[in-house]
Amino acid sequence: MTQVPFATPFTDVLCTNYTPSSEDKETIKTLLVAPLAQLTQFNDKISQLQHVLDSLKQERDVLDTAIKEHTRLLSPIHSVPDDVLRDIFCACLPDTHNAVMSCDEAPLILGLVCSRWRSVAYSTPLLWATLHIPLPSPISLPTDLNQPLIDHNLYDSRLEKHCTAIHNWLTRSGTCPLSISCIPANHSTAYDEARADQARCRRERYMKTILPFSHRRYRFELSISIRFEAINNALTLLSPASLPILTHLRLIFSPAITRAVDDGEGRAVHTLIQAPQLRILEIIPMAFSLRNVQRDWSRLSSIALVQSLHLPSPIGNFSTTEEVHYILTKCSNLSNRCTLYICNTSSEPAIQPTGSINLPYLRHLNIVEFSPLMNSSLRPLFECFSDISSLRSISYQNRQYVPHIKGESLISLLSHAGDQITHLCTTFNKYTTADLKTIFSLVPNLINLTENNPFNNALVYGTNVYPQVFSEDEDLIFFDVLTSSSGNTTILCPHLQSMEVINTAELDDARILSFIQRRMAAVHSHGIDPLRKFRATFKRPMEVDIRAALREYVDSGQLELNISYIPEQRYTEPQTFLDPRDGLMES
Structure with missing residues (x-):
């Protein structure tokens, strides 16, 4: 029943379907005169109080703003000297790639905070000493009939502004050594070839923008995705002497570029490689012979x-x-690292290399063998190794897509390396049991072991997609050789402490768990070193909770366990006109 704050004869019929008579209607109207007047008074008082409240809120906000502005003056950041602020700004730069020209990232975002930060940022040359330049792709026809054609004049105008911004950026770097990467986002063969003239002119504009800074370049990444003459025209003014401090060079060639047939085609690239202080060289892929580079x-x-x-x-x-x-x-x-992708083809004559290879300071060697031949072997090459006394880490991958590969290449390499190898990475599931036992017996001091299965990657060789070639039981061989499950009286690699499994879908969780448990149990039964770290990345859902089963080792700190299950990712086409992160290669 509704509570009524005044006397009324209609209490019993409120909130019902009662229909008042004519006399009752007049009575109700007369009855409501006084309450309506009282309601008006209440509304007037509320309006007055609301006005007072709004006025107080306004005064409070003004006072609060003034207090906050004064409090900000007490903030420690205001008392930080400019030199310390510069160090803080430099720590904001990305450490895995060059800085990008984006207002959402350092250094540009630092200049948007306040006038002082902008002044400090723009007067700190080191902030502008790295730059990633996303080279634009040639204009393509719209795929959507409703999409308007791109205005070439507007497109070129925007590229001109981009080049000006690049020049201003590098000018702010003062005399600092520069790290520059020029890599396009699109490597499509037809895309570049069909519009090579257009692309060449625009790429030359970018190359000429950075040419005046060549003498300060110490790290340079360059993608060449059009014909050789384009890069030659852009870099004709360069000479080895104009690159006095270039120490790091990465050259990335488009698949559209076939191997240069003579010295003239790649002369500009040769100039870069001939930089007198060059120490680190990376070429992806080999588009010319290094024999021609003096x-x-x-x-x-x-x-x-x-x-x-x-x-x-x-x-x-x-x-x-x-x-x-x-x-x-x-x-x-x-001394640091040597990574070589080697291919033997059926058209290549049988080559037996002669002459000793002495690499007395090399610590890391990474070999990847591509070959359409069933019996391909790098043993003749490895037999030439004479002095590799400092070698500690070896990675060897054989990209032959057959159920098993011969282990003679890796065995030959390990035989020449001696027992000093502590890090080994290969696809162990591709070897026979006999080869595995030989391989592991050659590395008695192995500490870190990586099982890398490249066959799960979406790689393409020519026009054929690589098939899956593993049987469901082949992963058992790899684990059995390293444990006592087959009645082994001794366990190979007794000092193994860290293991990583990469790009694997075939290994199931139960077998991984069994291997770790057997290896940990052998610490007491065979006196081997305990497994301290195990990492794995599976391209499938979880089957068994390995962490829960190994909780006693994980919780006590005996085992660092890192297992992730990564769903398949789909590529999405970039939507922006020129994304500052296009073509970025994080190291």
Whole structure:
């Protein structure tokens, strides 16, 4: 029943379907005169109080703003000296790639905070000493009939502004050594070839923008996705002497580029490689022969002749055994890392390299063998190794898509390396049991072991997609050799402490769990070192909660366990006109 604050004869019929008579209607109207007047008074008082409340809120906000403004003056950041602020700003820069020209990231975002920060940021040369330049792709016809054609004049105007911004950016770097990457987002073969003239002119504009800063370049990443003459025209003013401090060079060639047939085609690229202080060289893929480059190869400390894992490439763009032998005999002072993708083809004559390879300072060697031949082997190359006394880490991958591969290449390499290897990475599931036992017996001091299965990647060789070739029981061999499950009286690799499994779908969780448990149990039964770290990445859902089963080791700190299950990711086409992160390659 509704509560009524005044006397009324209609209490019993309120909130009902009662229909008042004419006399009752007049009575109700007379009855409501006084309450309506009282309601008006209440509304007037509320309006007055609301006005007072609004006025108080306004005064409070003014006072609060003034207090906050004064409180900000007490903030420690205001008392930070400019030199300390510069160090803080430099710590905001990305550490895995060059800075990008985006207002959402350092250094540009630092200049949007306040006038002082902008002044400090723009007067700190080190903030502007790295830059990633996303080279624009040629204009393509719209795929949607309702999409308007791109205005070429507007497009060129925006690119001109971009080049001006690049020049201003690099000018702010003062005299600091520069790290620059020029990599387009689109590597499509037809895309570039069909509009090569258009692309060449625009790319030349970018190259000429950064040419005046060549003498300060110490790190340079360049993608060449159109014909050789385009890059030649843009870099004709360069000479080795104009690159006095260039120490890091990465060259990325489009699959559209076939191997240069003579010295003239790649002369501009040769100039970059001939930089006198060059120490680290990476070429993806091999689009020309390094035999034609005249330089002192012994000055290199790291070299990588790599084949792109994401794009198809002509088979001629692989390094051959003969070329690799030539380079390794020249690069006698390699110390950091050597990565080589080698291919033997059926059209290549049987090459037996001669001449010793001495790499006394090399610590890391990464070999990837591509071959359409069933019985391909790099043993003749590895037999030339004479001095690799500092080698501690070996990664060897054989990309032959057959159920099993011969282990003679890796066995030959390990035989020459001696027992000093502590890090080993390969696809162990591809070897026979006999080869596995030989391989692991050659590395008694192994500490870190990585099982890398490249066959789960979406790689393309020519026009054929690689098939899956594993049987469901082949992963048992790998684990059995490293445990006592087969009645082994001794366990190979007794000092193994860290293991990583990459790109694997075939190994199931139960077998992984069983291996770890058997290895940990052998600490007491066989006196081996305990497994302290295990990492795995599976491209499938979880089957067994491995962490829960190994909780006693994980909780006590005996085992660091990191297992992730990554769903398949789909590529999405970038939507922006020129994304500052296009083509970015994080190291």
